Amino acid sequence: MRVNFKVNGRQQEADDVWEGESLLYVLRERLGLPGSKNACEQGECGSCTVRLDGVPVCSCLVAAGQVEGRDIVTVEGLADFARQRSESGCASGACGTSLQDAQDWQAKGTDSQTGEGTELSAIQQAFIDAGAVQCGFCTPGLLVAADEMLERNPNPSDADIREALSGNLCRCTGYEKIMDAVRLAAARQSEAV
Amino acid sequence: MDFLRPASWEEALAAKAEHPTAVPIAGGTDVMVEINFDHRRPEYLLDLNRIGDLSEWEVGEASVRLGASVPYTKIMENLRAELPGLALASHTVASPQIRNRGGVGGNLGTASPAGDAHPALLAAGAEVEVESVRGTRRIPIDAFYTGVKRNALAADELIRAVHVKKADGPQQFSKVGTRNAMVIAVCAFGLALHPETRTVRTGIGSAAPTPVRAKTAEEFLNAALEEGGFWDNGQIITPSVAKQFADLCSAACNPIDDVRGTASYRRHAVGVMARRTLTWTWESYRGDRRTIEGAA
Ligand SMILES: Cc1cc2nc3c(=O)[nH]c(=O)nc-3n(C[C@H](O)[C@H](O)[C@H](O)COP(=O)(O)OP(=O)(O)OC[C@H]3O[C@@H](n4cnc5c(N)ncnc54)[C@H](O)[C@@H]3O)c2cc1C
Ligand code: FES
Ligand code: FES
Numbered sequence: 001m002r003v004n005f006k007v008n009g010r011q012q013e014a015d016d017v018w019e020g021e022s023l024l025y026v027l028r029e030r031l032g033l034p035g036s037k038n039a040c041e042q043g044e045c046g047s048c049t050v051r052l053d054g055v056p057v058c059s060c061l062v063a064a065g066q067v068e069g070r071d072i073v074t075v076e077g078l079a080d081f082a083r084q085r086s087e088s089g090c091a092s093g094a095c096g097t098s099l100q101d102a103q104d105w106q107a108k109g110t111d112s113q114t115g116e117g118t119e120l121s122a123i124q125q126a127f128i129d130a131g132a133v134q135c136g137f138c139t140p141g142l143l144v145a146a147d148e149m150l151e152r153n154p155n156p157s158d159a160d161i162r163e164a165l166s167g168n169l170c171r172c173t174g175y176e177k178i179m180d181a182v183r184l185a186a187a188r189q190s191e192a193v
Numbered sequence: 194m195d196f197l198r199p200a201s202w203e204e205a206l207a208a209k210a211e212h213p214t215a216v217p218i219a220g221g222t223d224v225m226v227e228i229n230f231d232h233r234r235p236e237y238l239l240d241l242n243r244i245g246d247l248s249e250w251e252v253g254e255a256s257v258r259l260g261a262s263v264p265y266t267k268i269m270e271n272l273r274a275e276l277p278g279l280a281l282a283s284h285t286v287a288s289p290q291i292r293n294r295g296g297v298g299g300n301l302g303t304a305s306p307a308g309d310a311h312p313a314l315l316a317a318g319a320e321v322e323v324e325s326v327r328g329t330r331r332i333p334i335d336a337f338y339t340g341v342k343r344n345a346l347a348a349d350e351l352i353r354a355v356h357v358k359k360a361d362g363p364q365q366f367s368k369v370g371t372r373n374a375m376v377i378a379v380c381a382f383g384l385a386l387h388p389e390t391r392t393v394r395t396g397i398g399s400a401a402p403t404p405v406r407a408k409t410a411e412e413f414l415n416a417a418l419e420e421g422g423f424w425d426n427g428q429i430i431t432p433s434v435a436k437q438f439a440d441l442c443s444a445a446c447n448p449i450d451d452v453r454g455t456a457s458y459r460r461h462a463v464g465v466m467a468r469r470t471l472t473w474t475w476e477s478y479r480g481d482r483r484t485i486e487g488a489a
Binding site for chain 2 (some may be wrong): 163
């Protein structure tokens with residue numbers, strides 16, 4: 001079957017999709033967006049986390065056919081998405097993303113396919129600065145989940161961060177550096193306001 | 194495989210009637226795992242995501258009509274006052290990503306003895322609204338679970354909504370697992386006090402082939418509370434009464450040994466949860482009474 005949907009602000013068409021295929025497979029194998037990782041295919045690890053009409057979900061558990069006409073943001077589009085959000089007058093990030101905003105959003109970066117050629121989002125920069133990336137396999141999912149939490153809750157407590165990231169496993173860092181990174185991004189965000 | 198994408202409820206019922214083997218898919222958090230691991234290759238997938246009113250809820254006079262696809266996140270955020278037991282149970286399901294997709298309709302569809310919604314629904318009192326092209330019926334929650342991962346749905350029926358009684362008193366949900374997130378219950382327990390009818394209802398998860406109520410325990414406690422005038426005097430429940438209630442809840446279990454726990458551990462843990470949730474809810478009932486009396 002054919003599936004039409006928006007990914008990182010661009011209309012996409014995936015062909016010859018098998019009816020039982022996951023959104024994750026379509027993103028990685030058909031659209032050449034390997035940022036979302038495949039580790040468990042059963043919702044346990046969160047490394048495939050993307051936003052579906054603004055909502056964080058495990059893309060391995062969404063059937064490809066279910067995204068027809070809907071809107072996806074992957075880690076490749078995260079920097080653009082975050083920039084657009086702050087330009088729309090929501091520098092604190094506390095405004096959330098309405099479905100309308102998600103649908104109206106257009107990719108502006110030079111290359112929303114790979115995410116290259118754009119400045120990193122605050123959460124991405126914070127992960128690098130805090131040393132929260134080791135092997136990096138969990139990172140894309142964590143970035144998408146953490147960015148969404150900071151959008152809703154710009155001043156999270158440690159408990160809020162742990163709760164928001166409880167669906168993302170990391171086998172390397174022991175999570176402390178990840179906590180540091182999210183705290184850093186939150187602090188920089190509040191300074192910027 | 195065919196992917197059926199009905200745009201309305203009527204279309205979905207017609208599709209299910211035409212293809213009774215079609216597997217409905219809502220949040221996909223059970224269905225997709227089975228497909229990804231090749232445990233299931235349905236001939237038809239019936240996508241319910243396009244039917245908007247399945248994701249809506251209505252708060253009525255006596256009950257909440259909860260659309261089958263309302264995700265757990267929405268229940269936690271919006272229905273904590275009306276459905277405290279179900280909101281607490283929802284919060285223990287998996288992770289934020291899963292709770293953003295999965296809902297009670299899917300939990301009932303799977304009808305796993307470990308599903309977290311079940312003890313809360315049993316304790317609160319609920320009816321499952323199911324429909325087919327032949328018509329609508331309401332299945333009392335006690336009659337819904339018919340075996341291990343089996344439910345009372347006919348092949349052409351879909352779940353439209355669940356009608357859950359609004360809380361008229363404190364409710365609690367407790368679950369045993371190895372960590373806070375992403376845990377399938379070793380066993381779980383739901384308790385609801387119903388001061389209006391002066392009754393107590395329970396729900397036990399993962400400790401029998403289906404979710405069950407501990408009916409003998411409920412009857413014992415109802416009688417003991419009545420006899421001692423507890424609903425009126427608001428006194429602390431006698432430890433011997435709480436212990437007997439806990440023992441009867443343990444006795445209502447019919448658990449198995451598996452990788453998550455042994456049968457005897459489950460029986461024990463259900464007793465502990467029964468005693469604790471009774472203490473928590475009763476304390477809260479007494480607190481509410483004091484506030485009401487204080488205000489009067
Ligand atoms: C990592 C992970 C962790 C999990 N942890 C928990 C947990 O802690 N507690 C828990 O209870 N569950 C857990 N689950 C299981 C699952 O998330 C729940 O059972 C959830 O409620 C399923 O809802 P869904 O909408 O995703 O169902 P789906 O996967 O879409 O469907 C589940 C079943 O219900 C049927 N169905 C769905 N909607 C309808 C309808 N309207 N009418 C008729 N049949 C229907 C489907 O055909 C299927 O058989 C977990 C799953 C994963 C992947
Ligand atoms: S690959 Fe989707 S949650 Fe692990
Ligand atoms: S950095 Fe390796 S899994 Fe997280």
